[in-house]
Amino acid sequence: MVRADRNGIGRRLDRWAPIVFTAPTLLFIVALMVFPFLYSIYLSMLKYKLTLPAASIHFIGLDNYRYMLENASFLRAAEWTFVFSVIAVAAEVTLGMIMALTLSSTAFGNRTAVFKSLFIMPLMLAPIVSAKVWSLLFQVIYGPINYVLSSLGFDKVSWSGEPLPAKLSIILVDIWQSAPFCMLILLAALKTVPKELTEAAAIDGAGRFGTFFRVTLPLIRHFLALVVSIRIMDALRVFDSVVALTNGAPGDSTETLATVTYKTAFRYADIGAGSAGSILYFLFIVVFSLLAFVFMQRKPGRD
Numbered sequence: 001m002v003r004a005d006r007n008g009i010g011r012r013l014d015r016w017a018p019i020v021f022t023a024p025t026l027l028f029i030v031a032l033m034v035f036p037f038l039y040s041i042y043l044s045m046l047k048y049k050l051t052l053p054a055a056s057i058h059f060i061g062l063d064n065y066r067y068m069l070e071n072a073s074f075l076r077a078a079e080w081t082f083v084f085s086v087i088a089v090a091a092e093v094t095l096g097m098i099m100a101l102t103l104s105s106t107a108f109g110n111r112t113a114v115f116k117s118l119f120i121m122p123l124m125l126a127p128i129v130s131a132k133v134w135s136l137l138f139q140v141i142y143g144p145i146n147y148v149l150s151s152l153g154f155d156k157v158s159w160s161g162e163p164l165p166a167k168l169s170i171i172l173v174d175i176w177q178s179a180p181f182c183m184l185i186l187l188a189a190l191k192t193v194p195k196e197l198t199e200a201a202a203i204d205g206a207g208r209f210g211t212f213f214r215v216t217l218p219l220i221r222h223f224l225a226l227v228v229s230i231r232i233m234d235a236l237r238v239f240d241s242v243v244a245l246t247n248g249a250p251g252d253s254t255e256t257l258a259t260v261t262y263k264t265a266f267r268y269a270d271i272g273a274g275s276a277g278s279i280l281y282f283l284f285i286v287v288f289s290l291l292a293f294v295f296m297q298r299k300p301g302r303d
Contacts, residue, residue, distance in 0.1 A: 045064065046059060064276035088171050236257070236285045
């Protein structure tokens with residue numbers, strides 16, 4: 001009888017142990033993620049402006065979503081955010097792959113660790129710090145970049161005063177910050193490629209490019225899909241570099257979905273519309289990231 005009771009207690013403990021140990025983490029996630037998200041959905045259905053008295057707050061349904069989707073600034077920000085993400089991620093993954101291939105070869109000899117440390121230095125800085133440093137480099141009159149351009153005989157560029165240079169500066173800063181991350185992931189991916197396959201391809205006369213595109217790249221496509229999906233999500237959330245470099249100027253040509261949503265909620269004090277914009281922004285990130293991940297996961301030659 002005593003042994004049966006002990007077995008029954010042991011089974012109950014085994015049943016409840018996972019719940020007891022995971023409960024703190026689940027409560028933490030609910031408190032910091034699920035509840036704020038649900039509360040944002042609730043706020044997005046209210047007419048809620050901080051400049052108006054609390055008595056003016058009332059339920060308006062999906063009007064805030066309709067307002068944001070008809071807002072020209074929000075639509076332009078969505079277009080620029082999409083273009084920025086595609087260009088920046090493509091450049092970062094390409095540059096990261098080049099750096100990873102260089103470090104995995106014998107180009108640097110025994111100094112590979114030194115160059116690896118130099119390549120990952122941008123990851124050690126906070127994004128806002130990096131963006132502030134680059135904003136000093138892009139200064140029109142006293143900036144080192146314009147000084148070099150003028151020394152070479154070119155005209156100085158107004159990096160924050162013209163749309164195209166402003167957009168290029170944001171893209172360049174993001175590439176500088178994020179290419180090392182892509183390099184680290186892809187460098188680890190290259191370590192998983194069996195040397196026997198690359199050596200066999202070399203013996204068959206495939207050459208370096210043929211070996212890379214026909215052997216190496218198909219074998220690391222899952223790592224490539226991972227790094228692209230992560231970088232897509234990060235690029236769509238770009239905020240620090242935009243605020244530090246241009247703050248959306250000139251006009252609203254460099255406004256992203258993050259800056260438009262932030263300014264709607266906190267600068268213009270429209271909490272309802274800002275919450276609706278944040279929900280639309282979240283859905284934009286989820287859909288675009290999933291599409292990118294599914295596309296990158298496709299097998300070569302598959303329709």
